[in-house]
Amino acid sequence: MRNQLPFGDENSIQELVTPDLQFSFQIVAAHKRTVNGQWSYPEHHHPMFELNMVLEGEQTLIAENSSFVQQAGDILFIPPSVTHRSEGSAGKETMTYFCLHFDIDDLTLRRSLMGMQTTLLSAGDPSSAAIHDALRRLIMTLPYAETSLQRDKLAFLSDTFLMLSALSRWTIEEGSGELTGKDATENEVSLASTIERELRGSSAAERMSEERIGVEKLAARLGYSSTYCKRVFQRVYGMSPRQYLTGLIVRQAKLLLIDSELTVEAIAYQLGYQDVSQFSKQFKRWMNMSPTAFRRLTK
Numbered sequence: 177m178r179n180q181l182p183f184g185d186e187n188s189i190q191e192l193v194t195p196d197l198q199f200s201f202q203i204v205a206a207h208k209r210t211v212n213g214q215w216s217y218p219e220h221h222h223p224m225f226e227l228n229m230v231l232e233g234e235q236t237l238i239a240e241n242s243s244f245v246q247q248a249g250d251i252l253f254i255p256p257s258v259t260h261r262s263e264g265s266a267g268k269e270t271m272t273y274f275c276l277h278f279d280i281d282d283l284t285l286r287r288s289l290m291g292m293q294t295t296l297l298s299a300g301d302p303s304s305a306a307i308h309d310a311l312r313r314l315i316m317t318l319p320y321a322e323t324s325l326q327r328d329k330l331a332f333l334s335d336t337f338l339m340l341s342a343l344s345r346w347t348i349e350e351g352s353g354e355l356t357g358k359d360a361t362e363n364e365v366s367l368a369s370t371i372e373r374e375l376r377g378s379s380a381a382e383r384m385s386e387e388r389i390g391v392e393k394l395a396a397r398l399g400y401s402s403t404y405c406k407r408v409f410q411r412v413y414g415m416s417p418r419q420y421l422t423g424l425i426v427r428q429a430k431l432l433l434i435d436s437e438l439t440v441e442a443i444a445y446q447l448g449y450q451d452v453s454q455f456s457k458q459f460k461r462w463m464n465m466s467p468t469a470f471r472r473l474t475k
Contacts, residue, residue, distance in 0.1 A: 199282035200427055201340055206276045208315055213268030219261040223415070224277040225289060226254040229311050233271030236263040239294045246273075249299025251307060256414045258294055274315050280340075281423040283372055283413055287365075288347040290414045295350075303350055306342035313338060360412045368412035370398065371405060375421055391417045426462050429455075433471045440467050 204224060208231070219238075228237065230246040237244045237252055239260035244252055254260055256279075265271045280286050297304035313335040320328030360368070374394055391409075394417075395402040409417045425447060432443040444455035459467045 197282075198427065199280065200423060201282075201336065202279045203336060204277045204279070206274070206314065206318070208272070208274045208318060210270065210272040211264065212270055213265055215262075215271070216264045217262040219259055221257050221259045222277065223256050224279045225256060226252075226260075227276040227278070227307070227311060228252045228254065229274045229276075229308075231272040231274055231315075233265055233269050234267070235271055235273060236266050237261070238263065242294065244294075244296050246296070247299065249308070251297040251304065251311065253292065253295045253297060255290060255292065255294065260294075274311060276311065276314065276339075278339075281415075281420065281427075283420070285340075285344055285347070286413055286415075289343065290412070292347065292350070304346060306345055307339070310335060310339040310342045360408070364408045365412055367398070367400070367405070368409050371409055371417060372413070372420070374398075375417060376424065422462070426459075429459060429462075429467070430470065433467055434474045436471070440471075443467070 210232075228235075228246070229251045230248055232248055234248070235246045237246060237260060239252070239254055239258055245266070246252060280289075297307060299308065314332065317328060317332040317335055320332045371391065371394060375391075391405050392402045395405040398405070406417060409415075409420075413420065429443065429447060432438055432446060433440075438446075440456070441452045444452045447455060449455040449458075456467055459465075459470070463470060
């Protein structure tokens with residue numbers, strides 16, 4: 177019997193289909209701050225990317241044992257885990273800056289961004305003009321944090337997508353052209369990509385199993401030690417395999433919870449949990465709210 181083709185496929189000559197896109201772009205504690213001449217910020221590091229833009233005055237920021245002097249309009253891009261501190265204004269004058277911490281779990285863009293060094297994006301630099309413009313637009317829509325108006329939040333979301341576009345374009349134009357992780361060899365990038373494909377292509381139950389036990393089984397299947405696989409994945413993508421898997425599970429859980437036809441129990445089962453209480457406890461640890469509370473927010 178002849179197979180029935182989906183409507184529109186029969187008699188087709190050529191077709192291009194884009195890969196599915198499903199990722200999370202997270203902005204955390206974006207803030208604009210004015211400080212006096214005695215202000216400084218101690219040495220620290222964090223797992224997120226950072227864009228630090230001086231709006232008025234000047235700032236001396238130390239990152240990777242290098243000193244960067246930012247004038248008004250200058251942006252410093254800082255990759256994850258880079259130790260940095262601010263010495264404030266060298267002239268001990270008032271300074272205003274805007275700081276944006278962000279994270280993304282799309283590994284193509286993340287890998288490209290991880291290949292970028294700590295970089296000073298000078299005001300007026302054509303290669304980073306889109307990033308400057310996107311940051312200024314985000315600053316203009318910051319008041320939504322106080323108003324909580326839907327219109328203001330939508331404006332902030334719109335400008336967030338502009339920032340995502342600007343960062344993508346910047347890595348294409350200023351990167352090496354090779355989507356490699358910092359200090360990673362070609363073989364390590366290939367191994368990390370293989371691990372990522374295996375994890376992304378796993379079923380919900382397999383993801384839960386791997387999330388609990390790490391990548392031991394996967395490493396054995398690929399012929400490497402789990403320690404080496406974890407180290408390579410971290411070097412290329414700036415996150416551990418477990419963090420990546422957790423992100424996949426959280427994203428899938430949130431998408432399923434948006435579907436009001438599915439019960440929380442059914443969702444827990446689909447995700448590979450043995451019982452709903454286990455899922456609810458884990459979801460609350462991830463999101464600081466219960467699955468039911470998250471579902472109410474999406475209505």
